[in-house]
Amino acid sequence: MATNQPLRIGNAQGFWGDAPGAPARLVAQDPDMDCLTLDYLAEVSMSILAKQRDRDPSTGYARDFIGVVESLAPVWKSGRKLQLVTNAGGLNPRGCATACAQMLRDAGCHGIRIGIVGGDDVLQILRERPGLFPHLETGAPLSTVADSLVTANAYLGASPLVDAIRSGADILITGRVADPSLTVAPCIAHFNWPANDWPRIAGATIAGHLIECGTQVTGGISTSWMDLNASNIGYPIVEVFADGSCVVTKPAGTGGKVTEQTVKEQLLYEIGDPAHYLSPDATVSFLTLRVTDEGNDRVRVRGATGGPPPSKYKLSATYRAGFRASGLLTVFGRNAVAKARRCGELVLERLRLDGCEPRRSNVECLGAGDVAAGLFPAAGRDLIETVLRITVADSRREVVERFTREMTPLITNGPQGITGYGEGRPVVHEVFGYWPTLIDRNLVRAEVEIVEV
């Protein structure tokens, strides 16, 4: 392959819950795609997976991914070369790979190699040495929550993924890996960049950052969303070049847009100090980037600079933090907002009188500007309707349970025009706190395994 040929990397899953048909659609729309990335893990996803694994030890991964494998099986069966890189493995990459292999066998695909990357689970180390892991933002000691820890996973970098690709993996299933590393790894393997080629690795990190949230770079959640045709919105493809620059694009004939604006918006998504974007593969500066709109949904991003990554891995832990429930009712009529607020007060007062006052509570009148409560005081004036949302949280499940029974009586004892109770009582959910911290790289040992279907 000529060296000026880019590596084409798509993303068709920006989070767990993204469109299930997107991966097969994107692969069909872009026959030249070399690599498809699927991102399933958000910060608190691990705690949901932990609950599943408690019930059945063979689970603990994003099971939706197995359906995606089924939808892609005809692609591999046809002999097309398509690399798949995903963090769907969650807490159990090996279990995920086993289910994936079974699905491929059932579909009649053979000779496919699945790479498994694990070793990110460091829960045992946190339990044994809590003193090493203060909260990254507040500095609080881990001992305050150590007894309620549920998961702890280090964000691995591209290196073990590169090893797996070099061992011939067609499908790569990982646990917790930094999101951009899903894109950086195939680039390093393809272009044979040295591990310390920081500017190129920084460029690939930018490319990964741009596509990791799927349609967020092709017009989704754009300020100008109303000006684009979002039906059949295209998922992103990034063409990464040997020099680490890239072009963000999407398949022809799909909805959405890739413009200077959509790319700049996504560059700024969830970043901190733009001079030091920290990933396990490089420390990246956004301050040297040049973004050029070349038209026809093609935007070039070049000029990334970078240096060595931090000496520690970022780590996310989750811990049990009590219970919560949230109930919705609609109030229609004159002075709707005042009526709804009174309803909220009444429910909390009832709980207080019965000795079941929740430790935390929040009353919101949706429609009255309460999504950004206090910023737009005039927004609730003259509303004919509002949605009342009451949310409570407490370490005692029974207190939250009690709240769910005190909300529905508003249907007969509340104001005229209260309605919309078809969903029944609110549901009690467990709350998982999020504990970001750092861990020495030498305490983490990435594991790579290859299985053949």
Place this chain on the structure above:
Amino acid sequence: MTKIRLGQIAYARSGDKGGGANVGVIAYTAAGFSFLRKTLTARKVEAFFQPLRPGNVIRYELANLWALNFILPAILDGGGSVSLRIDAQGKALGQAILEMPVEVMDDELADFAAAST
């Protein structure tokens, strides 16, 4: 002087970072960016978001993108599944900041506004 909304001269994107959030504000034009760099200070953004208790707001400049990145370290009231707010992930903060009132000179507005499409 004319009173406008920030959204007439800039676009935005917000998202969560644990219990905090970032809000990126991107000017439509180079002149608009020079203006925002001078006037849209961290203190001004902090004051605007005060009812949501944002914490000590930090501002970073990305002149190459005509952008400012604001970190609001405490604005999500715990964030994730801990926050009791409907916008626990800070998704709406970009839309909120674009409603911020801004005063510009009458003759400046044309240089700051998005080219009409």
